[in-house]
Amino acid sequence: MPRSLFRTRIKFCGLTRAGDVRLASELGVDAVGFVFAQGSPRRIHAAEARALREALAPLVDAVAVFRDNSAEEVREVVRQVKPSLLQFHGGEDDAFCRRFDLPYVKAVAMGAGAPASGPALLAAFPGASAFLFDSHGGGHDGGSGRCFDWSALPAGLGRPFLLSGGLTPDNAHDAVATTQPWGVDVSSGIETAPGLKDGERMRAFVSEVRRADCRPDDDATSPEGGAR
Numbered sequence: 221m222p223r224s225l226f227r228t229r230i231k232f233c234g235l236t237r238a239g240d241v242r243l244a245s246e247l248g249v250d251a252v253g254f255v256f257a258q259g260s261p262r263r264i265h266a267a268e269a270r271a272l273r274e275a276l277a278p279l280v281d282a283v284a285v286f287r288d289n290s291a292e293e294v295r296e297v298v299r300q301v302k303p304s305l306l307q308f309h310g311g312e313d314d315a316f317c318r319r320f321d322l323p324y325v326k327a328v329a330m331g332a333g334a335p336a337s338g339p340a341l342l343a344a345f346p347g348a349s350a351f352l353f354d355s356h357g358g359g360h361d362g363g364s365g366r367c368f369d370w371s372a373l374p375a376g377l378g379r380p381f382l383l384s385g386g387l388t389p390d391n392a393h394d395a396v397a398t399t400q401p402w403g404v405d406v407s408s409g410i411e412t413a414p415g416l417k418d419g420e421r422m423r424a425f426v427s428e429v430r431r432a433d434c435r436p437d438d439d440a441t442s443p444e445g446g447a448r
């Protein structure tokens with residue numbers, strides 16, 4: 221597809237307030253994430269997420285984010301929140317991720333250097349709808365606001381990928397222009413404090429991603445729509 225027709229998908233993650241969910245929808249964000257990972261400062265319970273989901277506009281996805289949660293916890297979230305996508309940030313394997321009959325995204329840790337090759341990731345997670353590259357690993361947590369070395373992104377994935385880890389309104393344009401992801405995922409970079417999003421930073425982030433998308437004279441194509 222010509223890059224001029226391509227629109228980078230945007231996910232805002234770790235929302236805890238209905239007002240932030242409403243603003244994300246109004247800004248044209250494609251998905252919002254609710255975090256159920258133990259130990260996260262953005263963690264909410266299924267009942268809270270169900271209430272937040274009601275603030276979500278139609279055609280905006282709800283993503284449930286887990287990190288080594290039990291199957292019972294995941295099932296309870298699926299039952300109450302009805303997410304359209306699951307995101308697994310821990311040591312879950314493909315069989316676990318597939319158990320819930322929903323599309324899933326597997327987060328790949330980039331904090332300890334280059335991961336397995338693209339084909340090896342695909343072989344390990346054939347059921348993944350997409351991969352998400354974040355800066356966790358090597359002793360660092362997800363949602364930490366840290367960047368990783370984008371040049372270490374693996375090639376030959378055969379799936380769309382989301383770029384994550386330390387994205388902000390200041391680096392979103394470069395991140396999209398440099399890596400040409402299917403989508404971007406941001407948490408800390410649009411916050412005043414963990415879980416509390418900042419309206420101006422949300423707006424600025426979307427605007428910077430759209431600025432990177434808007435290159436009408438660029439006839440370069442996007443390989444497999446954001447896949448590497």
Ligand SMILES: O=C(O)c1ccccc1N[C@@H]1O[C@H](COP(=O)(O)O)[C@@H](O)[C@H]1O
Nearest residue numbers: 233257260362363365384385386407408
């Ligand atoms: O946001 C969290 O607290 C979190 C906790 C555990 C696993 C994943 C988490 N969020 C994901 O972290 C990345 C990057 O966040 P940041 O922008 O660097 O703060 C993002 O993929 C979130 O979905």
